Amino acid sequence: MMPIAIVAPQPKTILIVDDIPANLGVMASYLEQLGFDVVTAQDGEEALQRAQLVQPDVILLDIMLPGMDGIETCRRMKAIASIQAIPVIFMTALTETSKKVEGFAAGGADYVTKPFQIDEVFARITTQLQLRTMHQQLALQNLALQNDIRERAHLDEQMRIAALVYQNSAEGMLVMDGANRTLSINAAFTSITGYALDDIAGTDSPLFRSHCHDPAFYAALWSALRMDGHWHGEVWNLRKNGEKYVQWMVINRLNNEDGSLYGHVTLFSDITEKKSAEALILRQANFDELTGLPNRRLFGERLAQEIALHHGAGLSLALLFIDLDRFKEINDTLGHAVGDRVLVEAGRRIRAGTRASDIVARLGGDEFIVVLTRIGSLDRVEQSARALLESLAEPFVLDDSVSRVSASIGISLHANAAPEGGQLLNHADQAMYVAKRLGGNRFSYFTPLLQQAAIDRRSLINDLRAAIDGKQFVLYFQAIVELASGRICKVEALLRWQHPQRGLLGPDEFIAVAEETGLITEIGDWVFREAVRWAKRWTALVCEPFQISINVSPVQFKSEGDAQEQAWLAYLEEMHFPATSVVLEITEGLLLDDNKKVKGKLRQYKQAGVQMAIDDFGTGYSSLSYLKKFDTDFLKIDRSFIRNLSTDPNDRVLSEAIIMMAHQLGIKVIAEGVETQEQRNFLLAAGCDYAQGYLFSKPLPPQAFEQLLLENALGPAKAALPTLPCASRMG
Structure with missing residues (x-):
């Protein structure tokens, strides 16, 4: 192997070509501090003249120059024999590969990118100096070998010196x-x-x-x-x-x-x-970090590509929106670590149940997407949907625990005249919610009726938000009468919405959407405070103990933290209203919820003195053991039993049994929907404690109920008392 020689180190001259004086000054200063001699030029013509005159060791050449640009300047330099061997390092802020390739084609040796890192500039200059020195010495070495073999030892030494440099x-x-x-x-x-x-x-x-x-x-x-x-x-x-x-x-x-x-x-x-x-x-x-599946962003890109491909070829595809049923229960009971493992396994099963040409993605949470490409018929779509439902319904065996979930799948189809990707996804989402409302573990297709329902739902949500801001909610009150005395000793607060276009709306028309969107929390807070405010006034008017019953949504009990409970109990103290005068009406299903947060909140209210009533008893699980376990105060027999007391012996037997068993547990009974004197007499004979219904009063605005209460307590002649101005609107 032939040695490489290099001349002894000496100051090197750098020619810097840049049309911006500030750039020249900064670069020249840095290089001079590093021991280089620096010569400058501000355009291509000047650079050609200086290069021939000074014969620099390296040229730093800006690509963007006035007149003749850097690439053309380099090309001309390489055409001049006296300077063509000088390495040219381009300086540029451009990042296009084509421009860099053009620079190399013009004879450039390297490039540095603005803004500069001086260490990089120094390294690249040093490298080019080394390369040029090596190139020169290799040529000299060949010439020397031809003239005198005795130079071999000397050149070997020079090679070692060169090695130390590079x-x-x-x-x-x-x-x-x-x-x-x-x-x-x-x-x-x-x-x-x-x-x-x-x-x-x-x-x-x-x-x-x-x-x-x-x-x-x-x-x-x-x-x-x-x-x-x-x-x-x-x-x-x-x-x-x-x-x-x-x-x-x-x-x-x-x-x-x-x-x-x-x-x-x-x-x-x-x-x-x-x-x-x-x-x-x-x-x-x-990609989704947990499952490794494409995420929402990549899914959107691939869906757009597939739609364009299918549209051009006259093909159809189907989008399946998959949401796991009861997944939140796994997170709440077994923890998020187990929940994550369920999601990973669910993603694996979904991927395994599709073709390589299909798209599988995770949108987030427990939501997955499958795009079935090149479908020939609906049979293929339904077979895939059923297979996915069966796969996801299989037990998830995770270490010592076995978890079970199912899935709700919404399906939207894309044909030649079908909507674009975003709308296709929205359609499948709407269909998925239909499947979930039907009980889950099923699939549902999108239809135009669903689209209208979705539009109506979105309009309702917007109107609900406006109702909160615009103080459109009002409370109506329905008397609860003590059957033995006929005295109104309780009242149930009932929410109504004074819609600006649709008039007075009952809760059946908006509560479900309020719960789904979380707006029920803010609405429920207003209901509690407004109901307590009126109850305090009426307690003072009748000068007797008086209870207010307030319906509370299960969603409010399942919310994170105890901020609502603390705020309500604090409000009772602020109003100097006894907690024992407040009855919260809850559903049977809430008592059966294994969620520790729900149980804790129920106990927190009970410990403060707030009483509990089970609404619509007999329509759900009807577990008397749970009533006792949670120290329930009142049980409300559903109106479906009361309605047929005079005609259905079974309803009479069931009502009597409920009253008797409740009393044995120390729970008082309220009958709902009492409309006839015959129903009242039967309930009184059966020992029922309280009743409410149209026989006594329909739901009334606060002023009208106040008049009814005064007449009941004092008699009509003494009831003509002044009342406070109405303040029942939300605010």
Whole structure:
């Protein structure tokens, strides 16, 4: 192997070409501090003159120059024999690959990107100085060998000196002869690849025979070198230990003085970490971290592509919106870690139940999407939907626990005239909610009627928000009468909505949507405070104990934290209204809820003295043991039993049994929907404590109920008392 010599270090001259004086000043100052002699020029013509006059060692050339740009300037420099060998490093803020390739084609040796990192600029200048020195010395060496073999020892020493210079480069360097046999490597080469010089000296470099690329790739690389004299790009390679990594590689041709090929010099850096970071960013931007499935963003892109493809080919596709049933119960009872494992397994089952050409994605939470491509008939869609339902209904065996969920699937179809991706997804979402409302574990197709229902629902939600802001809610009150005395001792607060266009609306028309959207929390808070305010007034008027019954949604009990409970109990203290005068009406199902938060909130109210009533008893689970367990105060027999007391013996028997068993548990009974004297007499004889219904009073506005209460307590003659101004609207 022939040695490489390098001249002794001496100050090097750098020509900087930039049309912005501030850039020139900053760069010149940095380079002078690093020990370089600096010459400057502000345009291409001046640069050509200065280069020929000064003969710099390296030229830093801005691409964007007035008049003749940097690339043309470089091209002209390479046409002038006296300066054509001077390496040109382009300076640019441009990132387009085409512009960089054009610069290399013009004869540029390297480039640096603005804004500059001076360490990078210094490294690239040093590298080019080394390369130029090596190139010059290789040519001199060949000439010297032809003249006198006695120079061999001296040139060997010079080679060692050169090695000391470029061993400190952070970039791997490889010098090959004309047959591409390894002549020299630096320390960075060994550090990056694991190969020492003894491993590869005189052989084809392992950089070009790792087989990480196909033969066509390497053929194109060598062809570019033969044609252009240089090549650059990303190359995958193998380290000596077999580990795969990726390089950014620049290869330049080395010519003898007569222009014939001497060999090639290769510079490369390990960009594996950079590529891994880029891949991680790409993965995080496009894939769900938990399941590894495409996320909402990538799904949107792929759906748009599939729609365009299917539309052009006249094909159809189906979108399945999948939502797991009862998944929240798993999170609440077993914890989020178990919930995450269920989601991972659910994603795996969904992916396994689809074709490779189908799209599977996770939108978030327990929502998944499947796009069935190239469907020929609805049979294919329904078979897939049923298979997914069956798969997801199988038990999820996780360590020592077994969890069961099912799924609700909404299906929307895309044909030639069908909606675009976003609308298609909304349609499937609407259909999924229909499946869920029907009990889950089923699929439902989108129909135009669903679309209208969705529009109406959205309008209702907007109107509800406006109702809260516009104080459109009002309370009506229905008397609860003590059967034995006929005295009104309780009242139930009933919510109404004074809609500006539709008039007075009952709760059946909006409560379900308020619960689904979470608006029930704010509405329920207003109901509680307004009801307590009126109850306090009426207690003072009749000068007797008086209870207010307030309906509370299960959603309010299942909300996070205890802020509502604390606020309500604090409000009772603020109003100096006894907690024992408040009755919260809840559903049977709430007592059966295993949620610890629900149980804790119920106990918190009871400990404060608030009483509990079970509404519509007999229509649900009707578990008397739960009534006792939670220290229930009142049980309200549903109107469906009361309605047929005079005609249905079974309803009479059931009503008597409920009253008797409740009394044995120390629970008082309220009958709802009492409309006839015959019903009242039967209930009184059966021992029922209280009743409410149209026999006594329909739901009334607060002023009307107040008059009824006064007449009941004092008699009509004494009831003509002044009342406070109405303040029953939400505010």
